[in-house]
Amino acid sequence: MNRRDFTRLSALALAATRVPAIAQGVSKAKPIGYAAIGLGTISDLFMRGLAKSQNAKVTALVTGHPETKGKKYAALYGIPESSIYTYETFDRIRDNKDVDAVYVGLPNSMHRDYTVRAAQAGKHVLCEKPMAISSAECREMIEACKTAKVKLMIAYRCHYDPTYLELERVLESGALGQIQAFESANGFNARPNQWRLTKQYAGGGSLMDMGIYSVNAIRLFTHEEPIGYTAITATRDKTSGRFTDVEESMDFTLKFPSGIVAAVGTSYGANMDGYLRIHGEKGSLELSPAFGYTGIHLKSLSKNIQADATSSDDQTVHFTLEADHFANAIRTNTPARTPGEEGLSDMLAIEAIYKAAGAPIV
C-alpha cells in the first residue's frame, strides 16, 4: 500500500468515524478510554475535544498537581479519584481497565519517557508533536510500542482536518498540473520564561515547535521525503533574553527527489499567520490560515482553478477528529494515518535543517 492509497483509506476511515458507531459494526462497544498525561493548555483542548466524541472519552489523568488540577478535571469529566495519577504513580495505570490509550501532552523532552512507560504498561499512545527531541528518541518510542504490541500515533491534527482532505482531493484531480513548489511560514511572538525557550525541554526553538507544521504539510502534499536542505538562523531580539538557548527565526529550503522545492520561514518573534502556498504548472493554491485550531481556509489564486473550503470555528474539532481516528484504528486494528514513523520522518528533516544551519540538534 503506497502513501497515496493510504491517504484515501484514511479519509474513508475518518469519514467512518463520523457516522454512528452502530453503522460500523461496533455497536455497544464502549468508548476508547484515554488517560491525559499533563494538564496544560493542549491537554485541556484535547479533553474538551474528547467530550464531544461518541467513540472516546477521558478516563484517567496524570498530573503533578493531583489535589488541584487533578480533582478539578476529574470532577469536570466524571473521572473517579482513583484514576488520578502523578508522574511517580503513573506506571500503575497498567492495572486500570478503563484506560486503553494515553495522550501525551507534555513538554517535548518528556515525550519519549512517557511513551515508553505507557507502552510498557500496555497502553496505546497518542503523542503530541514534535514526537520527541531527537530521531534517536523517536526510534526508541517506535521500538517500545512495537515490542509492547500497542499502537503509536502522533497528534498531527491537521491531517484530520476536512480542508486538508479537500486540498488533497484537488491536488489529486490534477487541477494544478504537476506540483512545482511550496512556500510556508508559521510562528508567533513567544512570551518569555516558558519551557519552549529552553533547549533541554523543547529540543530547539521555533523550528521544532512551529516550523514542524510547514515541514509536515509539505511532506504530506508532496508524498516525498526531502533530499536537500539549506537553512539560516537569526536572532532579531538580542536584548530580552528570550533567545539565549534556542533560535528565534529559522528560514530554510527543501528539495525533493522529483525537483519540487520549498522555501519556509519560522519564528518565535513574529505573530505570523501560518500559511502554505502550493504552486503548480497551471496555477497556485493557498491555505491561509493553514495550521490554526480553527478556520483553516483553502482558496485558489488562479482564475482557472476551483478550490474553496473552510474548516470549523470550533477550536476543539481537531482534537475530536484525531482522538476518534485513533480510537477507530485501535478498535479495528488498522494503521493510524500519522504513526510514529511520521513523527520520525519530520524529526529527521528537522535535524537536517539544524545541521544545514550550522546548529546541529545534538
Place this chain on the structure above:
Amino acid sequence: MNRRDFTRLSALALAATRVPAIAQGVSKAKPIGYAAIGLGTISDLFMRGLAKSQNAKVTALVTGHPETKGKKYAALYGIPESSIYTYETFDRIRDNKDVDAVYVGLPNSMHRDYTVRAAQAGKHVLCEKPMAISSAECREMIEACKTAKVKLMIAYRCHYDPTYLELERVLESGALGQIQAFESANGFNARPNQWRLTKQYAGGGSLMDMGIYSVNAIRLFTHEEPIGYTAITATRDKTSGRFTDVEESMDFTLKFPSGIVAAVGTSYGANMDGYLRIHGEKGSLELSPAFGYTGIHLKSLSKNIQADATSSDDQTVHFTLEADHFANAIRTNTPARTPGEEGLSDMLAIEAIYKAAGAPIV
C-alpha cells in the same frame, strides 16, 4: 541623506509628477523625449505608458526591423522616419535633439552595451531590470553614465506603484512593530525557445528574471542589504529541453544585519501568483499580487492591523509613473529613486544566491 529620507523625498517627487507641469515651475517645458531601444512586448507597454504622460513622450525608435516594426510604431506615435535607428546606426542618436533619454528594453545581455553607448551619445538612460548579467557590467554602466554626466535609472516599476508607497507608510507607522521576516515567490511557466532560457542572453534563469522582484522588494522594505545567503536549485522538467542552460527553480534564504530573514521561491515551471508576506512582532501584511502590471493588492492578515490598498487595473500605469519620475529627475537634476546603484545591489545579491546554490553566475 539615508535611504529612508530618500524614499520620502522620492514619494514627494512622485506626487509632484502627478500635478500639472506648470505647478512645478516647468511650465512650457517640452516633454522629455525617449528613444525606445528594442520593440518587444515590454517596450510596447512602455510606449503605451508614455502616450499617457504629459511630461514625456517617445521621440525615436531603435530596432532591427526598421521597415516593419519601426514604421508601424513611428506611425502610431507620430515619430519622423528620420528618428528610426537600427542597432548599427544607433550611435547617430547623439545628434537627435528630440531625444533626451533612452529606454533599454532589450535582452539582459545587451543592457550593458546599449547603456554605455547611449551615455556616450549624451543621453540619459532608463534601463530594464535585471540591470545586466553581472555586477561587473553594472559597475561599467554606472561608471559610463557618471563619466558622461547623464542619469541612469533602472526600471523598477513597482517602486512607483501607489500600493508600494502605502505599504511603506504602514511599515513606517510602526503598526507591525519590529519587522521580523519575509516570504515571497514569483514565477511563471515559461514557453520554450525564448532568449530567457539561454544563459548567454539572460545571464541566468528564473532567479535573474523573476526572483529579482522578490529580492528587490525585500531590500526595499528592510532598508538593509543581505549579509547571509542559502540557496537550492532544482529542475522538475527534465524532458522538454527548456532547462538545459538555466535553472528552472531556485529557492533561497536571505539574512539581514538586523536579524531579519527571508525565504523566497522562484520558478520558470509554475504559474505562481507573485506575492510578498511581511511579518512583524504584532502581525502580518500581504502583497498579493505583488509584482504584476495591474492590481497590486495590500491587505492585513491580522485583526489588529489596518492596511488595504489596490493599484490600478491599467497595465501601462507603472510605465507612465516610472517614465514621469525619470523625466522629473532629469528636469530638476534630482536623484532617481532607483538609480544604477539599486540595480547593482540586486545583482550582487543574485550573484551571492547563485554562488550559495553552487551555480556561480560566471
